[in-house]
Amino acid sequence: MLAATAISLLSSGAAYAAEGGANDALLRKLEKMEQRIQQLEAELKQKQDRPAADAEAKRTAKTAALASANAAAPSADTKNATAKPADQKTEPQSSEKSTKPKSKDFMALPPLPAASDKPILGLADSPVPGLSIGAYGEIKFGTMQNPAAGGQWQKGFDAARFVLLPTYAITPNIIFNAEIEFEHAGAGFDNDDKLHGTAEIEQVWIDFKIIDQFNWRSPGVDLVPFGYINQHHEPTQFYSVNRPELYNGIIPSTWKVPSTSVYGTITEDLKYQVMVSASNEDFGDSFDNRTDAKTVPLPGTAYIAGIDGVNALGFSRPPLGDFQQLNNATAMSGRLDFTPTFWAGFAGSISAYYSPNTTPRGAHDDFGNFLGRSSLAMFDAEFRYRVPDTGLELRGEYVRAEFGHPENLRANNDTDPTNNVGKSMYGYSGEIAYHVPLGTILNSEWEAVPFYRYTYMNLQTGGVAGTDANLPTGQGQRQYHTAGFAVFPSPKVVLKATYQRVIDKSATGALSDSFLGGVGFFF
Structure with missing residues (x-):
């Protein structure tokens, strides 16, 4: 034992x-x-x-980017952050330009920036604490049919736009944003400079970051929270040379307005923005044709419609400067962005816009009869889906505009029967794309994205009483077949080639086909 x-x-x-x-x-x-x-x-x-100024500059600049990323509808603010690769665009994105990093708490200290993500154009540290400057732009070239020349094919070139995107973090909770844009190669048109462009303030406002659920954007110039491409319209965000067709009329991109808004995060899956703005106007003529009384030209003088059955709402955006608004109506708009955590790769949004009156002061027909009020209501739904673990990407969108009294629209009262407007306009599109890795070239991971997009628009849904003959001409009922590819040498640079076939029901046909190439950047 x-x-x-x-x-x-x-x-x-x-x-x-x-x-x-x-x-x-x-x-x-x-x-x-x-x-x-x-x-x-x-x-x-x-x-x-590091030295205090350098650290503070990076901290505030990145805080501004993170703060904007939590905005329900960041418009220019995502432009001031690093662009996301095209193949990641269907990941959760805020309504402004969802290329920024996400954070549940925008007050958290952000990581140090990478060498390629520095606040001054991605190249250098900021010399001023809190200052960040980004940029985007695009160059277009190729050949297209000119319907005004009987469909003749004509070669051309367009330095379409160059945009500077300054952001300044006044404090971590008070962020200044602006977008300064130069279009079509210049700021004027003189015989000796061969320029025919504009310089404009496309966006300028100050964000007051209060809590994730509720923030305020001060009165300024901002993008209407409607659709996706209107707020994410940098050339790296879509694959065709030109913007998707729904944004060239029914949605008058870039749709910028005098406005103020609130926005925030409802849940991890849902963000919102609600805006009060100046109303769109049924006036498409130049500033010279506005009287000192801020009305349209006096009866007896013709003027161009802002809403019509050929250009849709393309010329109806409200003026941005010098108290030149032609009516007192206030419009409301809003958008919900959803990025469901239970559905990887999927993102979408729904948007709405309403103006009680688009009729400008003194509006009249060509016979001197004054026109009454007409309201405008719009709806948009869109989705983007990058199928996980594949290169496949799908997009779709539907948009509709309803007019309260189309008989009072200028297009129905200008003695031109070809541009009449019915009770409504609508359009839809579907797109399929596939992301193909090309390997490492010039020390960068390249990617090719072949795509095809089909779009249908009906801008002349039927005859409405007015002084004109009110039968649709078929010119506003169009189909677009758009195919091509985009090559991304970097997520911040894209090379594009697009063929577009346009079909309508007018007597001559659309005569608007095109072969276009493009170069875009966003950093």
Whole structure:
């Protein structure tokens, strides 16, 4: 019995010794891990302990980007952040330009920027604490049919736009944003400079970041929260050379207005923006044709419609400067962005817009009869889906505009029967694309995205009483077949080639086909 007990004790001791040795080895490993963590923390602290101005500049600039990323509808603010690769665009995106990093708490200290993500055009650290400057632009070239020349094919070139995107974090909660745009190569048109362009403030406002659920955007110039491309219209965000067709009329992109708005995050899956703005106007003529009384030209003088059955709402946007608005109506608009966590790769939005009156002061027909009020209500639904673990991407969109009293629209009262407007306009599109990795070229991961998009628009849904003959001409009922590819040498640069076939029911046909190439950038 004693012998058995002794043997048992010796065995337990040996096991204990073995276990103790294992514990000692584990403790030594933990000590080494702790030393390594302390070393890494010291290295991180050394990087963060840079000169105060430099650290503050990066911190506030990145805080501005993160704060904007949490906005329900960031318009220009995503432009001031690093662009997301085209193949990631269907990941959760806010309504402004969802290329920014996400954060549930925009007050959290952001990570140090990478060398390619510095606040001044991605190239340099900011010389002013809180300042960040981005840019985007696009060049177009190719050949297209000119319907005004009987469908003759004509070659051309367009330095379409170059845009600067300054952002300044006044404080981590008060963020200034602007977008300064130069279009079509210049700011004027003189015989000796061969320019025919514009320079304009496309956006300017100050964000007051209050809480994730509720933030305020001060009165300024901002993008109407309607559709996706209107707020994400940089050339890296779509694959064709020109913007998708629904945004060239029914949605008058870039749709910018004098406005103020509130926005925020409802849940992790849902964001919102609600805007109050100046109303669109049924006046498409130049500023020279506005009287000093802020009315349309006096009866007896013709003027161009802002809403018609050929250009849709393309010329109806309200003026942005010098108290030149032609009516007192206030419009309301709003948008919900959803990025369901249970459906990886899917994102979408629904939008609405309403103006109680688009009729400008003094509106009249060509015979001197004054026109009454006409309201405008619009709806849009769109989705983007990047199928997980594949290169397949799908997009779709539907938009509709309803007119309260189309008989009071200028297009139905200008003695031109070809541009009449019915009770409504609508359009829809579907797009399929596939992302193909091309490998490493010039020290960058390249990607090709072949795509096809079908679009149908009906801008002349039927005859409505007015002074004109009110039968649809077929010119406003169009189909667009758009195919091509986009090559991304970097997520910030895109090379494009597009063929578009346009079909309508007019007597001559659309005569608007095109072969176009383009170069775009966004950083």
